[in-house]
Amino acid sequence: MPRPLALAVPEGRARPAPPREALAVAILAALAALCPFLLGWISLAPNRLLSPRPVALPMQAGTGIAVACFLTGCLGMVLLSRRGRGLPWAELSAALAFAGLLGAIGLGAGAVLGEAPRMARAMPAAGFWLAVLLLALGAGSCAAGRGATPSRFLALAVVGGGLLLALGLLDGLSVVREGQARGEELRTALVGHLALAGGALGLALLVALPLGLLALRQPRLEMALMTLANGFQVVPSIALFGLLMAPLASLATTWPALRSWGIGGIGAAPATLGIAAYLLLPLASGLLAGLRVAPPALVDAARGQGMTPWQILLRLRLPLGLGVILGGLRLAAVQAVGLATLAALIGGGGLGRLVFQGIGQLAADLILLGVMPVVALSLLVDAGLAALQARLGAAGSPGR
Amino acid sequence: MIRFEGVTRRYGERAAVDHVTLEVAKGRLCVLLGESGSGKSTLLRMVNRLAEPSAGRVLLRGRDVAGIEPETLRRGIGYVIQSVGLFPHWQVAENIATVPRLLGWETGRIATRVDALLALVGLDPARFRDRYPHELSGGQAQRVGLARALAADPPVLLMDEPFSALDPGTRRDLQRELRRIHGETGKTILFVTHDVEEALALADLLAVLEDGRLIAQGRPAQVMEQDGERSVRRLFGEESMAFHRLATLPAQALAQPEDAEDDLPVLPAGASLKQALLLMLELGADRVAVLPDGPHGGGTLYWADLVRAA
Numbered sequence: 001m002p003r004p005l006a007l008a009v010p011e012g013r014a015r016p017a018p019p020r021e022a023l024a025v026a027i028l029a030a031l032a033a034l035c036p037f038l039l040g041w042i043s044l045a046p047n048r049l050l051s052p053r054p055v056a057l058p059m060q061a062g063t064g065i066a067v068a069c070f071l072t073g074c075l076g077m078v079l080l081s082r083r084g085r086g087l088p089w090a091e092l093s094a095a096l097a098f099a100g101l102l103g104a105i106g107l108g109a110g111a112v113l114g115e116a117p118r119m120a121r122a123m124p125a126a127g128f129w130l131a132v133l134l135l136a137l138g139a140g141s142c143a144a145g146r147g148a149t150p151s152r153f154l155a156l157a158v159v160g161g162g163l164l165l166a167l168g169l170l171d172g173l174s175v176v177r178e179g180q181a182r183g184e185e186l187r188t189a190l191v192g193h194l195a196l197a198g199g200a201l202g203l204a205l206l207v208a209l210p211l212g213l214l215a216l217r218q219p220r221l222e223m224a225l226m227t228l229a230n231g232f233q234v235v236p237s238i239a240l241f242g243l244l245m246a247p248l249a250s251l252a253t254t255w256p257a258l259r260s261w262g263i264g265g266i267g268a269a270p271a272t273l274g275i276a277a278y279l280l281l282p283l284a285s286g287l288l289a290g291l292r293v294a295p296p297a298l299v300d301a302a303r304g305q306g307m308t309p310w311q312i313l314l315r316l317r318l319p320l321g322l323g324v325i326l327g328g329l330r331l332a333a334v335q336a337v338g339l340a341t342l343a344a345l346i347g348g349g350g351l352g353r354l355v356f357q358g359i360g361q362l363a364a365d366l367i368l369l370g371v372m373p374v375v376a377l378s379l380l381v382d383a384g385l386a387a388l389q390a391r392l393g394a395a396g397s398p399g400r
Numbered sequence: 401m402i403r404f405e406g407v408t409r410r411y412g413e414r415a416a417v418d419h420v421t422l423e424v425a426k427g428r429l430c431v432l433l434g435e436s437g438s439g440k441s442t443l444l445r446m447v448n449r450l451a452e453p454s455a456g457r458v459l460l461r462g463r464d465v466a467g468i469e470p471e472t473l474r475r476g477i478g479y480v481i482q483s484v485g486l487f488p489h490w491q492v493a494e495n496i497a498t499v500p501r502l503l504g505w506e507t508g509r510i511a512t513r514v515d516a517l518l519a520l521v522g523l524d525p526a527r528f529r530d531r532y533p534h535e536l537s538g539g540q541a542q543r544v545g546l547a548r549a550l551a552a553d554p555p556v557l558l559m560d561e562p563f564s565a566l567d568p569g570t571r572r573d574l575q576r577e578l579r580r581i582h583g584e585t586g587k588t589i590l591f592v593t594h595d596v597e598e599a600l601a602l603a604d605l606l607a608v609l610e611d612g613r614l615i616a617q618g619r620p621a622q623v624m625e626q627d628g629e630r631s632v633r634r635l636f637g638e639e640s641m642a643f644h645r646l647a648t649l650p651a652q653a654l655a656q657p658e659d660a661e662d663d664l665p666v667l668p669a670g671a672s673l674k675q676a677l678l679l680m681l682e683l684g685a686d687r688v689a690v691l692p693d694g695p696h697g698g699g700t701l702y703w704a705d706l707v708r709a710a
Contacts, residue, residue, distance in 0.1 A: 295483075297481065297483040297485050298483075298485050298487065298488075300450070300481065300485065301479070301481055301483075301484075301485025301486075301487075302485070302487070303450060303474070304448060304450060304474060304479035304481065304485075304558075305474060305475070305479060305498045305499050305502070305548070306470075306471045306472070306473075306474035306475035306476075306499060306502055307471070307498075307502065308471050311502070315487075316487060319489050320488070320489060
């Protein structure tokens with residue numbers, strides 16, 4: 001006797017509606033998959049001075065696997081994002097697509113160069129860059145589903161890229177060659193950049209923390225501090241560096257001993273000072289807003305229980321405002337990494353040196369060599385502090 | 401226990417508190433009654449030095465509070481405010497333990513004390529100890545606020561409109577609880593409110609403030625006397641004076657000492673004439689039986705006697 005098949009399908013098992021982000025992710029992934037095919041994977045320039053032209057991606061085992069990874073990643077984004085629970089996986093799938101794409105052009109560049117003249121240089125074509133942008137946007141849409149930044153995509157993309165680089169699969173790319181040729185210079189620039197950004201952030205914290213704490217109680221000091229911090233934001237950074245030149249130069253002339261500490265009209269000292277001036281606003285306003293998260297009635301209750309001002313600060317204001325304070329720190333840290341690029345203009349070193357040198361020589365690879373670590377640093381700092389903010393900020397207000 | 405001696409607090413030209421002299425004996429529940437801006441909160445906050453007098457002095461157990469370091473002073477005084485002010489990132493137990501921890505009690509002693517206090521304010525320790533403030537209703541939060549104020553067993557409690565933000569039913573429950581806790585612990589309580597009925601339900605000693613001046617003080621019945629000051633009558637509402645006055649008088653005082661008939665409605669012991677009136681209105685009765693209580697014998701309370709008293 002035939003069984004009633006209709007009963008075998010339980011009722012009410014309708015598929016859950018795809019999340020809002022599904023359509024955006026699908027479109028972005030599809031476009032990303034198309035881009036390299038339409039606009040080219042890699043370009044070849046006969047030498048450093050001539051313009052590059054797109055060339056076909058040489059098909060062989062390595063590139064084939066890489067392209068397959070790329071397309072699988074894109075397809076994965078489309079399929080996984082159809083369920084709300086799949087969104088984090090779709091984000092990781094975007095990272096897979098990125099790694100595949102990077103591997104494809106790395107291997108492709110190596111193969112193309114094998115048949116090209118010795119001076120030839122291979123670099124990513126427009127299709128690569130556009131696809132990377134679309135993948136990042138797609139990952140961003142996935143992360144928006146859980147109300148966060150695409151930190152998982154970034155982390156995996158960085159790990160994947162680093163792995164490919166370490167395995168030597170990207171050695172054919174001109175920017176990697178440029179980096180290898182200037183390895184020492186790049187390291188110095190990176191260290192200098194970190195020192196500039198870190199030093200400026202430290203200096204700004206040194207000023208903003210005590211003044212912010214004092215300003216909490218003294219409205220007039222708060223007004224002065226915020227006016228000053230806002231004022232710095234209005235001055236263009238080059239102008240600020242210029243303005244700092246004269247007083248610092250005269251200081252160094254008056255006390256020559258200062259010169260031995262690197263203080264003078266140009267160099268790292270005025271650059272650090274200038275950058276620190278810009279960081280004052282995000283730090284001070286974040287700190288003050290954070291310290292005011294605890295409502296006045298709560299502070300009154302704490303005083304009434306016999307807490308000292310110090311205890312109120314440490315046990316009440318800081319834990320409750322930590323999320324907001326870290327938000328200000330995050331903004332300032334990212335700004336510091338970006339602004340440190342400009343230090344090269346007044347001889348302050350940092351990754352900006354490579355960028356400006358590249359601009360001077362019309363060498364796109366050199367510019368890229370300077371810019372990419374800046375972007376990576378910014379993203380890293382932002383993602384790191386965002387994670388810290390999410391963890392500590394949530395601890396301050398459980399269940400909210 | 402608490403003595404205000406010619407206390408004045410000026411903000412610029414305006415005197416928020418103007419030459420107030422008031423004494424609250426040990427174990428009394430003193431209600432400071434007044435409209436907003438009458439200076440009642442400022443007066444209260446001068447006891448734990450959240451406000452400082454411009455002139456005069458505040459004595460606590462005979463000592464001028466100005467001579468005691470503010471934090472030390474405050475740890476020895478319970479403090480409850482309208483917005484409760486529980487620390488949102490601490491669990492109920494941690495909130496209650498605020499002052500004991502500041503005083504450096506050992507953890508075992510604190511845990512025992514917290515459970516005892518939760519039980520005292522009518523919350524099951526096992527259920528409430530580990531909750532966060534946002535998991536509490538308004539009434540539960542203020543019970544925790546009261547427990548926190550009592551944590552280090554201070555002899556004095558300051559309560560600044562503690563029940564004003566609660567709905568009427570919860571407010572009456574908490575008023576009853578406060579009277580019970582006051583009876584059990586014998587604390588000296590200074591209680592600020594703008595609610596006339598709340599003041600009459602709680603006060604041993606009533607102090608009425610207007611524009612920073614103390615315009616009446618005494619037992620509630622004294623303050624409510626028929627020929628009282630005009631501004632007091634205005635505050636209580638001219639037309640409901642009689643009703644409020646009944647709330648200050650015990651029902652036993654007017655009861656005829658006779659054996660009550662068996663089928664009369666019975667008034668609970670310790671009830672006021674207001675409650676007797678409400679019971680008569682409710683049941684349409686012209687007399688009720690009054691149970692004996694303390695010095696008073698029981699008897700029958702007649703409608704005519706009650707009306708004459710008002």
